[in-house]
Amino acid sequence: MTDPTTPTETLLAEDLHKRFGPIHAVQGVRLRLQAGEIYALVGPDGAGKTTLMRLLCGVLQPDRGRVSIMGYDILREADRAREHVGYLSQRFSLYEELTVIENLRFFAEVRGLSRQEWFPRSMEVLEFVGLAPFLHRRAGHLSGGMKQKLGLATALVHRPRVLLLDEPTNGVDPITRQEFWQLLLRLSQEEAITVLVTTPYMDEAVRAHTVGFMRGGRILMQGAPEALKTRFPYAVLQIRGRPLREWREHLLAQDWVHGALRFGDRIHVWVAPQQVKPAKKRVVRLARDLGLYLEKVREIPPQLEDVFLAQLHMEEAGNPAQGEKT
Amino acid sequence: MSTPQPVVIARDLTKRFGDFVAVDHVSFQVYEGEVVGYLGPNGSGKTTTIRMLLGLLLPSEGEARVLGYDVRTQAEAIRPRVGYMSQRFALYDELTVWENMTFYAGVYGVREGKRVEEVARALGLWRIRNLQARVLPTGWRQRLALATAVLHRPRLIFLDEPTSGVDPPTRRAFWDLIYQLVEQGITAFVTTHYMDEAEYCHRVGIMHQGRLLAMDAPSRLKEEALPGRVWDVWARPLLRALEALEAREDVLRAVLARDHIRILTRPEVHPRGLRRWMQGQGLQVARIQPGDPTLEDVFLALAGGGS
Numbered sequence: 001m002t003d004p005t006t007p008t009e010t011l012l013a014e015d016l017h018k019r020f021g022p023i024h025a026v027q028g029v030r031l032r033l034q035a036g037e038i039y040a041l042v043g044p045d046g047a048g049k050t051t052l053m054r055l056l057c058g059v060l061q062p063d064r065g066r067v068s069i070m071g072y073d074i075l076r077e078a079d080r081a082r083e084h085v086g087y088l089s090q091r092f093s094l095y096e097e098l099t100v101i102e103n104l105r106f107f108a109e110v111r112g113l114s115r116q117e118w119f120p121r122s123m124e125v126l127e128f129v130g131l132a133p134f135l136h137r138r139a140g141h142l143s144g145g146m147k148q149k150l151g152l153a154t155a156l157v158h159r160p161r162v163l164l165l166d167e168p169t170n171g172v173d174p175i176t177r178q179e180f181w182q183l184l185l186r187l188s189q190e191e192a193i194t195v196l197v198t199t200p201y202m203d204e205a206v207r208a209h210t211v212g213f214m215r216g217g218r219i220l221m222q223g224a225p226e227a228l229k230t231r232f233p234y235a236v237l238q239i240r241g242r243p244l245r246e247w248r249e250h251l252l253a254q255d256w257v258h259g260a261l262r263f264g265d266r267i268h269v270w271v272a273p274q275q276v277k278p279a280k281k282r283v284v285r286l287a288r289d290l291g292l293y294l295e296k297v298r299e300i301p302p303q304l305e306d307v308f309l310a311q312l313h314m315e316e317a318g319n320p321a322q323g324e325k326t
Numbered sequence: 327m328s329t330p331q332p333v334v335i336a337r338d339l340t341k342r343f344g345d346f347v348a349v350d351h352v353s354f355q356v357y358e359g360e361v362v363g364y365l366g367p368n369g370s371g372k373t374t375t376i377r378m379l380l381g382l383l384l385p386s387e388g389e390a391r392v393l394g395y396d397v398r399t400q401a402e403a404i405r406p407r408v409g410y411m412s413q414r415f416a417l418y419d420e421l422t423v424w425e426n427m428t429f430y431a432g433v434y435g436v437r438e439g440k441r442v443e444e445v446a447r448a449l450g451l452w453r454i455r456n457l458q459a460r461v462l463p464t465g466w467r468q469r470l471a472l473a474t475a476v477l478h479r480p481r482l483i484f485l486d487e488p489t490s491g492v493d494p495p496t497r498r499a500f501w502d503l504i505y506q507l508v509e510q511g512i513t514a515f516v517t518t519h520y521m522d523e524a525e526y527c528h529r530v531g532i533m534h535q536g537r538l539l540a541m542d543a544p545s546r547l548k549e550e551a552l553p554g555r556v557w558d559v560w561a562r563p564l565l566r567a568l569e570a571l572e573a574r575e576d577v578l579r580a581v582l583a584r585d586h587i588r589i590l591t592r593p594e595v596h597p598r599g600l601r602r603w604m605q606g607q608g609l610q611v612a613r614i615q616p617g618d619p620t621l622e623d624v625f626l627a628l629a630g631g632g633s
Contacts, residue, residue, distance in 0.1 A: 038584075044493040045464040144368060170490075173367025173519050174625050178581065185582035189564055202494050203521040203622065209584055215493070225584075240545060245509050261498065262505060264361060264527040265543040300618075305494045312495055 008035045010084075010194040011162050016055055016065035018048075025051040026062070027217040033210075035161070036192035038184060040205035042308075043214035049198040050090065052214070053166050056196070057087040069162055086160035090167050092151045096140030100131055100150060103139050104157055111158035118157075125153045129183060145176030152183065163187065165197040169204065181207050202304050213308050221311050225304055232302045232310055234258050234270035237279060240295040247292055256282065259310070268306060330357040333482050333513050334379060338388030341374050348374040350536035351388065356515055358481075361508055362541075364517040365524045365625065366533030372517040375533075376484050379515075381405060393481060406434070409480035413487045415471035419460035423451050423470055426459055427477065434478035441477060449473045449503055465489075465496035469503065476507060483507070485516045489523060501526045521621040530621070534629040548619040552627050554578055554593050556617035557600075560586045562610045570607050579626060588617055590627055 013031040017024070025048045033039055043049050054060040056067055058074040058081065067074040072081035094103050101122060108118035126132045129149040134142070139150060148168060155163060165184075169177040185207075187193040197208065205211045205225075212222035221228065241247055248267055251260045256279055259270035271279040276299050287294035334356035341349040349371040356362045364372050377383040379392050381401025389396070395403045417426055427442045436442070446452045449469050454462070459470065468488060475483055485504075489497045504514055504526075516527060524530045524544065531541035540551050561567035568587050571580040579590040591600075597614040604611045617623075 042493060044496055045491040047493070173370070174365075174521070174622060175367060175629060178622070178626060182582055185584075186565070189582070200491055200493050201520055201522050203620075207584060213493075245505065262502070263525050263544070264363070264529070265545055305498070308494055309498065 009033070010035050010037075010070055011056065011196065012068045013056060014065050014067075016052070016067065017063045018051055018055060018060065019063055020051075025217050026055060029065075029217075029219055031056075031196075031212075031219075033162070033194045033196065035194055036188045037210060038188050038195045038197065038208040039210045039212065040208035041196065041198045041212045041214055041219075042200065042202065042205045043198070044200055047214045048217040049214055050166055051217075053087070053089075053164050053196075053198065057085050057164055058082060059087075083158065084161040085164060086155035086158070086162070087164045088151050088155040088166065088168055090170065092154075094139040094147060094150055094154070097138060099136045099138055100126065100142070101135045103150060104153060107154040108157045113158060121157055121159070122153075125156045128156075128186075129153045130179075145172050145179070148172055148176065148180060149183070152180070156187075160193070162194045163196070165195065167198050167200070169199070177204070202308075206304055211304065213311070215312075220315065221308075228304065228307050229302050232307045233273075234302070234306075234310070235273040235276045235279075236300050236302045236306055237269045237271060237276070237283065237297055238300045239267045239269060239283060239297050240265060241287065242293040242295075246290070250286055250290060250292070251283075254282070254286075259306075259313070261306070261309070268300075268303070270306070270310070330359055332356065333358050334390070334392050334515065336375075336379070336388070336390040339375065339378060339385055339390050340387035341371070341378060341383065342386040347536050349378070349385075352533075352536075352538045353388075354531060354538060354541050356482075356513060358513055359508060359511065360529065361504065361514045361516065361527045363524045363527030363530040364515065364533055365519065365521075365530050365621070366517075367519055367629075370533040371536040372533055373486065376410075376486065376515070376517065379404075380408065380410060380484065406478065407480055407482070409475035409478070409483035411471050411475040411483065411485045411488055413490065415467070415474075417459045417467060417470060417474075420458060422456050422458055423462070424455040426470060427451075427455075427473055430474040431477050436477050441479075445473050445477055448506070465492045465500065468492065468500055472500070472503065476512070481511065482513045482515065485514060487518050487520075487523070488516060490520075494522070497522065497526075521625075524621050532625055532628055539628040540624075544621055547621065547624045551624045552590065552619055554591050555595070556619045556623055557589050557591060557595075557597060557614055558583070558586050558617045559589060559600075559604075559614050560612040561604060562612070567604065567609045567611075570604065570609060588623075590623060 011033040013029055016026050016029040018026040029052055041049055055062050058078055069081040070084045074081045104122040105118055108122055129152055131149055169180055184195050188195060199205055211225055212219045244262055244267055248260045248262055251257045251269055256271055256275055257269055261268045280297050283297045332355040337353050339349055339352045366372050378385050378397060379390055381397045381404045392404045393407050431442050446455055451469060451473055489500050518524055529541055529543050532539045568580055571577045571589055576592040576595050577589050581588050601611045601614055
């Protein structure tokens, strides 16, 4: 099935496979990203996220399948394709002894920007990420969040249409992360840049237009968060009460309960969507009959975590609490 | 049911390094059987707090008691009674799961032969006990690190960002283990800078620049710690709408969120009035709806961050 590339399609990956000896790191990945789309790939360490990123930017050659960027094949038309890709690897290296502007100049020249071009463009991206006041500070003397922004600036200096970011906010604090995402959302809004970002965290992924869940080299499900939630077959009741362990045990024993996830001060219970009202009553009755304290029960929209766990549950048809298999 | 006893009491706990105040008059209590999270950016004083509670670092001011012992004068009594899983947990890659566990059992002076097996079984490590640590995926390394931290039956464990690098199902599985330990009477104190992790705690403290800004149950923080209300606004053109909202005094925070704008407003702001005002600014407003506050909203509001 080869649909023609539409004009707004910026990144296309078809049936990508990559093996390293016995390890099938990437198994049949397909991606189709549009201009201005932010796509978050969620997966644990070892899921194949980084390998996939390397295949997408042409650093690694796939065993099978192909990648194109802005319609150019990443291997056969490598130069033209790479012109349009900015890649920020997980351990991106800045030159710590060089200043902010010297770092940008270096990356601009590597990307083939001319003398006339590099300075105005560098100033533009530094302005954008908020580092213009720190032009002459050595990269080694920047805070973690500022280094992250400088990394982003170096990946943007050649005006890519597609930005690949491998766990870009790993280890930064919530405020810096929020600022970093504001930058990504602006790039998407103002310049219709496509951003593919990997993360192991759901609180990060929900910011993207599209979310894909990757495990064992495969993308298990992908879609817009709202659309994924509509695929979730249950309604979610949030129960606050005490003691939560007993609550969970008793809930799991009920035939109308399809799942019960514990959080710090509450439980999320999965029930059939048409059963929300009777289920709430049953919860109240359970509290009374068993002498459990119930503070509040209310229906909440499913969280992406619920969706992901339910999907895994169905695929493994086992116990979700067992987690990853070795 | 007896009243839970505090296992950690910190009163005006302060640590200065020269002019820098790493921990600034922090006071809180952790009760037996609780999981308390400590949410904050890098450098906000989380690790310094833990190190003082472990008796590894002397407070500059204030006091703390851990399991009843004074951190200044009775540190030797604290360390054998608590467990510590650091972010960069020290596992021996070339040793097996079992060998790592027996090594730590030796370090902690655990003499019961059965204890290692008991922990290995309880944490699901028994069937992989003969695998080398190096081949374990991150989620299993974390379990092993947790196992080595509880071998000596501590009553209190300190976990420093315990589930970084794993996906939601694996994090869920790890936390189910923590809840299991808690049911056996262990108390857990967890630092993190991820909201995903903080949601798993009974109570969460919000740390910023050395100060503890709030500590309460996640649900309660979301309901009560915000100085206003959260709204999701769909409007075009998006960035112009963002600028317009940012400029309003009764909008405390405005940020881009996927395809819309998320705002925190003073409580008196009414969506109908806001919509009319935006339309008066030449913006097209599709929808304004109340947003479910997240821990991030709380964090950003309290820590004064934002765009």
